[in-house]
Amino acid sequence: MESTERQQRILGETDAAAWVESGMTIAVGSPPPMALVRQLIRRGVSDLTVIDSGLSLDLLIAGGCVRKVVSYYAGGGFGVAVAPSFRRAVEQGEIEVWECEEGILATGLQAAAQALPFLPWRGGVGTSLPQVNPDLKLMTDPIGGETLIAVPPVKPDVTLLHAATADPYGNVQHIGGPGWLDLFLHRAADRTIVQVERIIANEDTRANPWATTIPSVDAVVRAPYGAHPYYSRGFYVQDQAHLQAYVSAANASARENRPDDLVHYLATYCRQPATHADYLERVGIKRLLSLYEY
DSSP, X not given: OOOOOOOOOBOOHXXXXXXXXXXXEEEEOSSOOHHHHHHXXXXXXXXXXXXXXXXHHHHHHHTTOEEEEEESOXXXXXXXXXXXXXXXXXXXXXSEEEEOOHHHHHHHHHHHHTTOSOEEEOTTTTSSHHHHOTTSEEEEOTTTOOEEEEEOOOOOSEEEEEEXXXXXTSOEEOSSOOOTTHHHHHHHSSEEEEEEEEEOOXXXXXXXXXXXXXXXXXXXXXXXXXXXXXXXXXXXXXXXXXXXXXXXXXXXXHHSSOHHHHHHHHIIIIISOOSHHHXXXXXXXXXXXXXXXX
């Protein structure tokens, strides 16, 4: 008699990261799944189109993974108006930027999710966005006559997310809800990988089904402290000192012609640690335990 057991979707970090191949389009949620981001740098994946914002995007650029950026904001969020590796790569013509604002990005993701050639959007009408991004086309609403922007699909091959928990079958639960674009990124993608702080039993999922934010993702990666140096709601706060150390190293490379600082950071925290557990050992248990929310 054939087994009717459901397929478990738990993967190791290296197996999950292997889904991302050079030249693909990937999306990174918020907070970013940094364990997976570091795995991509470690593997030397390149020529990616990356839908992301903040310093996780900057780290992928610093690691040599990025050819094209789709982003509404490439900054640090704590006094870093423009992320340093992003600025340097754009100024030197090393990466292409698909200019947009948040609403345009969400509209493009929704068009991909619905398998539509475009969706209309009001945001950006009257700005220079259609000039700097020729993929955005001005159009006239055939019903009301209003000028709108036609936004083409923005489709990731793989979306990478971080969440609080998931059961073995890919039913994901966040604490305090997902990052605001996470659901758009998931629906638009061919496949979604979610790294989580804890794996929970399917019985726990069924006991509180309304807490499930994303059902049946393609892969789940167990990664305690997996968002570090970012926060994970219900588990730990952002490691400002670590993020500032990265920004200082990236600034030294981009502005002061001291690339060794950034090379040292990437080697210490991305390339030399073979696994996420090795990375956590580099950070140190005292630092990690200091990041509890309460």
